[in-house]
Structures are given as C-alpha cells and as structure tokens.
Amino acid sequence: MAEAGSFADRVKQQADIVRVIGEYVRLKKSGQNFSGLCPFHQEKTPSFSVHATKQFYHCFGCGKSGDVFQFVMEMEKSAFPEAVRTVAEKCGIRVPEPRERSPEQRRENQQRAALVEMHRTAATFYARTLNSTDEGKVARAYLEERGLDDETIARFGLGYAPSSGDALLRHLKPKYAEKLLESCGLFSRDQSGRLYDRFRRRIIFPIANEAGKVIAFGGRALGDDNPKYLNSPETPIYTKSNVLYHLDRAKxxxxxxxxxxxxxxxxxxxxxxxxGIANVVASCGTSLAEGQIKLLARFSRHVVVNYDPDTAGQAATERSLTLLLEREFDARVLALPTGADPDKFIQQEGPDSYAKRLREAPAYLDYLIARARAMDRSTAEGKLAAVNFLMPYAQRVPNRLLRSELATKIASELRVEEPVLREALRRAIAERRSEVKQKPELIAPVVRPAERRLMQMLVEAEGFRENLAQRITEGSYHKGLETEKIFDALIEAARSGSRPEPAALAESLAENDRRLLFEILFESAPEGTWEEAESCLSALKKRQLEHEIAELQTRLAAQPSPTERREIFTRAQEVRKLLGELQ
Ligand SMILES: [Zn+2]
Known part of the structure; x- marks a missing residue:
C-alpha cells in the first residue's frame, strides 16, 4: 500500500500504531502487545490486539487485521490518501501541499518515468525472444498448443523470458543505473549480491496500467518450475491491488x-x-482487492464473476462477492462445470456457448442459495449451517430495504420460517461476525510447530531470510501443506530482500490464511538460527516422506501391474533410505 520512499511510507515509519489506535480503543498492555475490546465487532472480553513492534493489529474474534492506515480507513470509512493524511496529522507530521513539487517528488517522478521505459524495453525484449530464438520456439509451440495464434500473441504482447538468468540484465545494464535495476522488480539478487533475471524460462504476460503502459509482468513457468505463476513484486509503479489485468483494453x-x-x-x-467479449478483466490469481473494485466501479457497477470451479475458485468467488456487495455492486456468478476454467470451456464448447452462459449467469444470491441448498439440510443443525452460510452476504448489503427482500427470498428458498431468519439476520448485523468466530480453533491444530517456526523465521530472520526462502523453494518443503499459500506469499516477499510487511502480505491471501498468518506473527518469536531452520526443514521433509510411503502403500494395495509394482518397491526403498538419513 505505502510505496517505499513515498510520503505514506514515511508517515508509516514515524506513526506509532499503538498511539493512533489508542485514540479509538482503550488499550491495555499485555506482555509485549496491547489489547482491548474490538471496535469492529461486539464483544465483552478483549480479543483485539495491537503488535507494537510489528505495527499491526489483529482481532482474534472477527479476524480483522491490518496496518495503521487500514485501521483508520476502516474506522473513518475513508480512502487511503485521506487515511495517510489523518495519521500524519495525528502524529504531527507535516502534510506536503499536493501541488508543491519538491526536488524529492521530481526525483520520484523521474524514477517512475524511467521504470516505465524499462518495462517497455523489457516487453519488447521478451516478445523478440519469443519470436526469434530457438528457446522461444518451444514456448511458441506451447502457446499454439493452447490455441493461441500469431495474431493473439502479438495483440496481447506475449513474450518469453529465456533460461540463461542474465539475458535481460545484459540488455538493460548499459542504459540504467544499478539502483534502478534493483528497484524495477525485474531482477533479484543472489547470495553473493549479484543481480539476476527474476523471470526465467517463463511465458511472459505484460500487465498494463489503466493508461495502457506496461508496469509489471506475469510469468508462467514453461516447465515444472515453481511457482507456476510468478508476478512482478510491488514497485514504485506497480501496486498489485490497484491493477486489473486487461482493463486498459476492456474499459x-x-x-x-x-x-x-x-x-x-x-x-x-x-x-x-x-x-469476442472484450469487457473482461482478471484479478490475477488472488481474489479481488478493495482497490481493484474501486477501479472497476469507475466503469460499471455490474460484474459477472467467473472464477475456476475448483474449491479455491469458489472461495475466491465468495470472498470477492462480499467485497462487491459492500461496494453496492450488482454481481452475478458464472459457475462453469467442474474442471472447466473459461479458457478450457471456450476451447471445448465454443465462444457462442460461453456467451450464452454469460447471459444466463444467475444473480449472486441465486448462486449462493443454490450452494446453500446443496448442503445437507435434513437436520436442524444442517438448516442452521445453510442459513449461516448465507447470512454474511445478506448482512453486507448496505441498503435496508434490499436486505429485507433478501431475507424473504432466503426464507422461502431454504424453507426457513421468516421470523427465525429475520432474527438471525438482525443478530448477524448486530454482531457483525456471524460464524467466523469459531474458525481459529478449527485451523490451529493443523499447523505443526516446525511449519510455524519456519513462517516466523521467514519474517524475522534478518540474517538468512533470503537463503531460507530459496532453500524451501528448491526443496519444495512446503508443497502439499495446508499452509502452502502462506509460505508462497512469505517466500515471495522474503526473496525481494526486504523485511516482509504483514499487512501487505495479507492482501494476497484468502481469509483463513490471512488470519492464520496474523496469529502466527503475533507470537513473539526470536530470530532463530540457521541450525534451527535446518531442523524444522528436516521435520517437514520427514512428514512428506512418510506421506509418500503411505501413498505408495495405497497404490500397492490396489494391485498394480508387475512393472508398476517394481517401480513402487524401488521408490519405497529410496524413500526409506532418505528417511533413514533424516533420523
Ligand atoms: Zn473483532
């Protein structure tokens, strides 16, 4: 949110979150932290905590969390720039006149212009690599296989980042200062401090701002490299949550x-x-962010959400819906059959069929009611669970009349007596929390101590954070864990070299992961040592291997062919040996 070096960043550095929040909430010191009654939900015992050193807040009851600006935005219902101003004034920091061009601002503008130019050069470089090198041929073959012709490749400016690791660096180095190369997001530093290309062996999708200027890239691994999609980090010209892919052409x-x-x-x-449906944009991996919704609202308040029909997509859809409802959007949901993302569906069923589905996409409430009706409602508890699933959405509709209509509709569709439902709705609004308060207990036991520690170290360990991130990625230690997404976010942040910012990290995470991350970060944790990290990694490896043994045993029980049987035995032997080495 606060761009490095910007005024907002300076305010954040100087502001004391405890003091600012203390003006709204009576805080008491408890240990290293402060706690008080949550201003966002009704409660009798304090579950709202403020972390003084990490400068963020988190409510263990309702799950609200963020930095000092988010707190003020939420309390004052203000936008980011106003929140920065408010915090600055509270802390006695002089707010610069917006028109006044200080030398610092001029430098910032120059820097931004240079970064935009670098991105344009890089986009050309990637496109040329795709079109005229041997390595690019393989990438082209992949794109052709996915049904993309030359015209499409050119139209979307697709490119390819070669595997060499310094091709782009060599291309840009003669023209730009080291400092710019470092801040543009196109390069990372290795352990010896040398810069290297961030994107390697990846298909490149240029991401443009609303004005059509390329300001970041998304890269899809051509091979099995992890992660499958890698995006530019936040830079002075790119704030992930304020950009929608393709908006420049779709608006x-x-x-x-x-x-x-x-x-x-x-x-x-x-x-x-x-x-032929030009009015399409993508939130790019993460579910919709507040900034993206505000951006979209400038062009239309009607949206059809068409995320992947898998569980992650469903969760992202539901999270996006709540935000869209709060912003008084009229949302519809297009849920394609299982296994079909829009790309696949259009390839298989054709554009007309997709357009038809789009026209017939149900209103969000009908979509949600269909989901609630699919739940088991044969018991009273089941019925309540279905009602509780719908309640948070109904509760978020700002208009009272509309909300009341919703209650009637839900009541008739779920065959719940209307007075019961209205009472539930009333309670939900009063408490502004509905079912969420039970979630932490549900998640907590899943995270083993070793996982927990590694996550903390990825934030705390100044000395070896980057190396640790690299080690985890290389060994795929976090793959398959419930916390994989949190690890991905932490690793990406850690690899950028600077200290990960919890509030910024959380933006890319789903609700549950976000809560978990904040809860883990709230424990005061020492920096740790490399030896400790190693022992945590072995613990994770051990679990992965044990898991694999169990899988091999299942496969063996399914009476495989003799060849497969041999394979299973060989692999089991290897895994046991690896396990033995870990003991
Ligand atoms: Zn709360």
Missing amino acids: EAIRKNDFAVLVEGYMDTIAVARA
Missing part, C-alpha cells in the same frame, strides 16, 4: 456494455477476449 467495452466479466488469470482473459 471502453465495460462502459458500453455496462458490465465486466471478472476471471482469475491471464489465459482466461485472453480466451474470453478472443471469444
């Missing part, structure tokens, strides 16, 4: 048709746009 069509189609990824966007 006119969104305005004209008065609705936007919202998909998850680059390939989905391209597929939908090629199907």
Whole structure:
C-alpha cells in the first residue's frame, strides 16, 4: 500500500500504531502487545490486539487485521490518501501541499518515468525472444498448443523470458543505473549480491496500467518450475491491488456494455477476449482487492464473476462477492462445470456457448442459495449451517430495504420460517461476525510447530531470510501443506530482500490464511538460527516422506501391474533410505 520512499511510507515509519489506535480503543498492555475490546465487532472480553513492534493489529474474534492506515480507513470509512493524511496529522507530521513539487517528488517522478521505459524495453525484449530464438520456439509451440495464434500473441504482447538468468540484465545494464535495476522488480539478487533475471524460462504476460503502459509482468513457468505463476513484486509503479489485468483494453467495452466479466488469470482473459467479449478483466490469481473494485466501479457497477470451479475458485468467488456487495455492486456468478476454467470451456464448447452462459449467469444470491441448498439440510443443525452460510452476504448489503427482500427470498428458498431468519439476520448485523468466530480453533491444530517456526523465521530472520526462502523453494518443503499459500506469499516477499510487511502480505491471501498468518506473527518469536531452520526443514521433509510411503502403500494395495509394482518397491526403498538419513 505505502510505496517505499513515498510520503505514506514515511508517515508509516514515524506513526506509532499503538498511539493512533489508542485514540479509538482503550488499550491495555499485555506482555509485549496491547489489547482491548474490538471496535469492529461486539464483544465483552478483549480479543483485539495491537503488535507494537510489528505495527499491526489483529482481532482474534472477527479476524480483522491490518496496518495503521487500514485501521483508520476502516474506522473513518475513508480512502487511503485521506487515511495517510489523518495519521500524519495525528502524529504531527507535516502534510506536503499536493501541488508543491519538491526536488524529492521530481526525483520520484523521474524514477517512475524511467521504470516505465524499462518495462517497455523489457516487453519488447521478451516478445523478440519469443519470436526469434530457438528457446522461444518451444514456448511458441506451447502457446499454439493452447490455441493461441500469431495474431493473439502479438495483440496481447506475449513474450518469453529465456533460461540463461542474465539475458535481460545484459540488455538493460548499459542504459540504467544499478539502483534502478534493483528497484524495477525485474531482477533479484543472489547470495553473493549479484543481480539476476527474476523471470526465467517463463511465458511472459505484460500487465498494463489503466493508461495502457506496461508496469509489471506475469510469468508462467514453461516447465515444472515453481511457482507456476510468478508476478512482478510491488514497485514504485506497480501496486498489485490497484491493477486489473486487461482493463486498459476492456474499459471502453465495460462502459458500453455496462458490465465486466471478472476471471482469475491471464489465459482466461485472453480466451474470453478472443471469444469476442472484450469487457473482461482478471484479478490475477488472488481474489479481488478493495482497490481493484474501486477501479472497476469507475466503469460499471455490474460484474459477472467467473472464477475456476475448483474449491479455491469458489472461495475466491465468495470472498470477492462480499467485497462487491459492500461496494453496492450488482454481481452475478458464472459457475462453469467442474474442471472447466473459461479458457478450457471456450476451447471445448465454443465462444457462442460461453456467451450464452454469460447471459444466463444467475444473480449472486441465486448462486449462493443454490450452494446453500446443496448442503445437507435434513437436520436442524444442517438448516442452521445453510442459513449461516448465507447470512454474511445478506448482512453486507448496505441498503435496508434490499436486505429485507433478501431475507424473504432466503426464507422461502431454504424453507426457513421468516421470523427465525429475520432474527438471525438482525443478530448477524448486530454482531457483525456471524460464524467466523469459531474458525481459529478449527485451523490451529493443523499447523505443526516446525511449519510455524519456519513462517516466523521467514519474517524475522534478518540474517538468512533470503537463503531460507530459496532453500524451501528448491526443496519444495512446503508443497502439499495446508499452509502452502502462506509460505508462497512469505517466500515471495522474503526473496525481494526486504523485511516482509504483514499487512501487505495479507492482501494476497484468502481469509483463513490471512488470519492464520496474523496469529502466527503475533507470537513473539526470536530470530532463530540457521541450525534451527535446518531442523524444522528436516521435520517437514520427514512428514512428506512418510506421506509418500503411505501413498505408495495405497497404490500397492490396489494391485498394480508387475512393472508398476517394481517401480513402487524401488521408490519405497529410496524413500526409506532418505528417511533413514533424516533420523
Ligand atoms: Zn473483532
């Protein structure tokens, strides 16, 4: 949120979150932290905590969390710039006149212009690599296989980042100062401090701002490299939560048709746009952020959400819906059959079929009611669970009349007596928390101590954070864990070299992961040593291997062919040996 070196960043450095929040909430010191009654939900015992050293807050009851600006935005219902101003004034920091161009601002502007130019050069470089090198040929073959022709590749400016590791660096180095190369997000530093290309052996999707200027890239691994999608980090010209992929080309069509189609990824966007539906944008992996919604609202308040039909997509859909409802959007949901993302669906069923589905996409409430009806409602508890699933959405609709209509509709669809439902709705609004308060207990036991420690070290360990991130990635230690997404976010942050910012990290995470992350970070944890990290890693490895043994045993029980049987035995032997080495 606060760009490094910006005024907001300076305010954040100087502001004391305890003092600012203390003006709204009576805080008491408990240990290293402060706690008080949560201002966001009704409670009798304090579950709202403020972390003085890490400068963030988290409510263990309702799950609200963030930095000093988020707190003020939420309390004052203000936008980011106003919140920065408010905090600055509270802390006695002089707010600069917006028109006044200080030398510092001029330098910032120059820097931003240079970064934009670098991105343009890089986009050209990636496109050329795709089109005219041997390595690029393999990438082209992949894209052709996915149904993308030359015209599409050119239209979306797709490119390819070669595997060499310094091709782009060599291309840009003669023209730009080291400092710029460092801050542009296109390069990382290795252990010896040398810069190298961030994107390697990846198909490149240029990400443009609303004005059509390339300000970041998304890269899809061509091989099995992890992560499958790698994006530019936040830079002075790129704030992830304020950019929608393809908006620059979609905005006119969104305005004209008065609705936007919202998909998850680059390939989905391209597929939908090629199907003749130009008003499509992508939130890019993470579910929709507040800033993206505000951006979209400038063009239309009608949106059809079409995320992947898997569980993650469903969760992202539901999270996005709550935000869209709060912003008084009229949302519909297009849920494609299992296994079909928009790209696949259009390839298999054709553009017309997709357009038809889009036209027939149900209103969000009908979508949610269908989901609630699929729950087992044969018992009273089941019925209550279905009602509780719907309540948070109904409760978020700001308009009272509309909310009341919703209650009637839910009541008739779920066959719940209306007075019962209205009472539940009333309670939900009063408490502003509904079912969420039970979640921490449900998640907590899943995270083993070793996982917990590694996550803390990825934040705390000044000395070896980057190396640790690299080690975890290389050994895929976090793959398959419930906390994989949190690890991904921490690793990405750690690899950028600077200290990970919890509030910024949390933006890319789903609700549950976000809560978990904050809870883990709240424990005061020492920096740790490399030896301790190693022992945690072995613990994770051990679990992975034990898991694999169990899987091999299941496969063996399914009476495999003799060849497969031999394979299983060989692998089991290897795994046991690896396990033995860990003991
Ligand atoms: Zn709370």
